[in-house]
Amino acid sequence: MPPALCGICKTQRALIKRPKNHQKLCKGCFIQIFEDEVHHTITSSQLFFRGEKVAIGASGGKDSTVLASVLKTLNERHDYGVDLVLLSIDEGIKGYRDDSLETVKRNAIQYEMPLKIVGYDELYGWTMDQVVETVGKKGNCTYCGVFRRQALDRGAKMLGIKHVVTGHNADDVAETVLMNLLRGDLPRLSRSTSIITGSSASEVKRSKPLKYAYEKEIVLYAHHKKLDYFSTECIYSPEAFRGSARSLIKNLERVRPSAILDVVRSGEDMARLVPGAMPDTCVCNNKAPSPQAADEDDNVGGCGSTNGRAGGGEMAAMEKQLRANEAAEVARLETEVTFHKTENTRPDRPNSSKEVLSGGSGYVPPVLMKQKLGTCEECGYMSSQRLCQACMLLAGLNKTRPQIAL
Amino acid sequence: MAAAMATTESPPMPNTSSATIGETPELSVVVEFTGGLEMLFSDQRRHVLSLPVIDKSNKPVTIAYLIGYLCENTMKDARKELFVLDDHVRPGILVLINDADWELEGEEAYEIQDGDNILFVSTLHGG
Numbered sequence: 001m002p003p004a005l006c007g008i009c010k011t012q013r014a015l016i017k018r019p020k021n022h023q024k025l026c027k028g029c030f031i032q033i034f035e036d037e038v039h040h041t042i043t044s045s046q047l048f049f050r051g052e053k054v055a056i057g058a059s060g061g062k063d064s065t066v067l068a069s070v071l072k073t074l075n076e077r078h079d080y081g082v083d084l085v086l087l088s089i090d091e092g093i094k095g096y097r098d099d100s101l102e103t104v105k106r107n108a109i110q111y112e113m114p115l116k117i118v119g120y121d122e123l124y125g126w127t128m129d130q131v132v133e134t135v136g137k138k139g140n141c142t143y144c145g146v147f148r149r150q151a152l153d154r155g156a157k158m159l160g161i162k163h164v165v166t167g168h169n170a171d172d173v174a175e176t177v178l179m180n181l182l183r184g185d186l187p188r189l190s191r192s193t194s195i196i197t198g199s200s201a202s203e204v205k206r207s208k209p210l211k212y213a214y215e216k217e218i219v220l221y222a223h224h225k226k227l228d229y230f231s232t233e234c235i236y237s238p239e240a241f242r243g244s245a246r247s248l249i250k251n252l253e254r255v256r257p258s259a260i261l262d263v264v265r266s267g268e269d270m271a272r273l274v275p276g277a278m279p280d281t282c283v284c285n286n287k288a289p290s291p292q293a294a295d296e297d298d299n300v301g302g303c304g305s306t307n308g309r310a311g312g313g314e315m316a317a318m319e320k321q322l323r324a325n326e327a328a329e330v331a332r333l334e335t336e337v338t339f340h341k342t343e344n345t346r347p348d349r350p351n352s353s354k355e356v357l358s359g360g361s362g363y364v365p366p367v368l369m370k371q372k373l374g375t376c377e378e379c380g381y382m383s384s385q386r387l388c389q390a391c392m393l394l395a396g397l398n399k400t401r402p403q404i405a406l
Numbered sequence: 407m408a409a410a411m412a413t414t415e416s417p418p419m420p421n422t423s424s425a426t427i428g429e430t431p432e433l434s435v436v437v438e439f440t441g442g443l444e445m446l447f448s449d450q451r452r453h454v455l456s457l458p459v460i461d462k463s464n465k466p467v468t469i470a471y472l473i474g475y476l477c478e479n480t481m482k483d484a485r486k487e488l489f490v491l492d493d494h495v496r497p498g499i500l501v502l503i504n505d506a507d508w509e510l511e512g513e514e515a516y517e518i519q520d521g522d523n524i525l526f527v528s529t530l531h532g533g
Contacts, residue, residue: 004510015506024510061532062441171529219441219500219529220507231442231531246530250497 008033015224019214019257027224034221038209039074045195047207050081053161055116057152058086058107060100063167065107065229066218067210071165072111085159086111089151090119091144092127096235103230110228118155120147124394128236134397137236143397144236146389150381153204161204168208171215171249174260177267179245190271193264203382214260216253432456433467433520437476442531443499446483453480457518469501470514472524489526498530 004014004024012026025033042048056071058064068086075082088104090097101117108115121127124147132140156164173193180189191197198205210218222229252259375381376388378395387395437453444451457475461467473495477486489496494514501508502525503516518524 003506013506014510015502017507017509027505059532062529215498215529216500219527223440223502223525223527224505231440231528233442233445233531247497250530254497 016217016220019216019253020261021258030217031221031224034213034217035070035073035077038070038213039078041195041212042074042080042209043078045207047165047196047209048080048082048163051083052081052163053083053085053159055085055087055152055156055159055161055164056113057164057166058088058104058115059167060088060103060107060230061167062219062222062227062229062231063169063172063210063215065103065167065227066222067165067167068107068111068113069225069227070221071209072113084111084113085161086113086115087152087155087159087161087164088115088117089148089155090117090121091148092120092129093235094129096232100230100232103228106228116155116159118151118158120151123147123151123154124390126394126397131397132236134400140236143393146393150388150390152206154381156204164204164206166206166208167210167218169210169213169215169218170260170264171246171253173208173211173267174263175245175249177263177270178248181267181270182245186270186274189267190274193267193271212261212264214257431459433459433518433522435472435518435521436523437472437480438523438525439527440525441500441528443489443526443528446481446485446489447476448482455480466517468514468518469503469508469516469524472518473514495526496530498528500527500529501525502527 006012006014006026006029007023008025008029012028014024015027016025016030017023018025018030048054054071056064056068058068068084071082071084074080075084086104086108088101090101104115104117107113119127128140128144128147131143135143152164152166156162176192177189180186180192195209195211196205196207198207221227249260249263252263374383374385376383376391377386378391379388381388381390383389383391385392433456435455435457437455438451439447439453440451447453455475457467457472459466461471473490477490481489487496489499491497495501501513503511504523505525508514508516
């Protein structure tokens, strides 16, 4: 058959068929539209401000490499005025991360960005190789995941950076939406759809500028721009590739390519129904988004601006916050005895000086003390518990250093 | 790569990297694997293959034929399911025919031409 022509320029041979709308594009028009759409996501969600220092969580893989490349391009083209840095985590897995870190080092030169590599060993005193030696291959992904999440934040803090962008794409978000749907975890489903997550307590916010980009297009972008990336599979979870939710997503895509973005959008719509959630969606003329306050884990948030989100969720969110404030107030009053106005509480929550209703009534609040605002006793990292997740895992590890636990 | 070498199952195949002496006409194609797929193919990204012009039922060889051929002859790794599921390329693996998405070229039914470059890219691997 005669080669199809590009649907935009009508002159070049089409090389790409876009999964979201079946549009056939030539290489040049595809690269342009891909970048334009990421730019649209960035501006419509107001991800950056001029002068902001932004760390790109970089693994050397396709997603983060494309993210770094596109952000560099857009920062120059549209004059965002942001200061981009590559931030990489070295889990300490021999034969796995070495090559990809070499890739990141090359990326740093190619994109003229400073690079910071943070190792698990320096942060936690354990490499993943040592963790696996101790706990075996079964539960080690839990450790790695908890450690990595903190590591990005800690790395960012070392650099004095308050914003980390990650390469999560539409397929990733769709996968998370499905997984949380299957688990019946709607609050988490709601949070997972947010383009901006993070909290005032964690000091570092996260965002995913590629949230609406298909994995397929990311790979094609990398291919056609001849980007230097590295693909690998962790040696501790080999050949799983990814879970069954991933396979489901890819099978759906095969049948109906628009399914991926449809799942993402459905996730956003469902998020709006979750009490207390502040979902976002790609609303082109929305107000300034701001990271949502901390909510249990550090993977939270929502771009939903305090003044720009849908009514029901806003009320529910407000109520939830008031309830939390009350609990904290009551707890405080019980320990402080002296009753004075609460203007000095919770400096990060300007509207929190709500009078305690159940003040002196002898009501014993549920044990909610320090929830949300606490810091880990061990490391000072934000945590709703006495110890943060990482330190709890570390305590277990350190106790059983020679023996197997769990 | 150690795993790939240890689990050699398929019988030794004729040298695929040069034109064969045979009388039947052949197609020379370049097949490439990236995005992590190369680890299933002896950690080698680029393979030059000679394919027959027609298959056993006298039809021109297609991408479907090539996929079967790769599984039988080129892939030394035993984990075929990481490349092919239910006789089709595993969802999540992109196929580019001369740099064009195979969806634009008829997918498995595309009839291979001499000198074609066929690229398999996995989107499934992590960074």
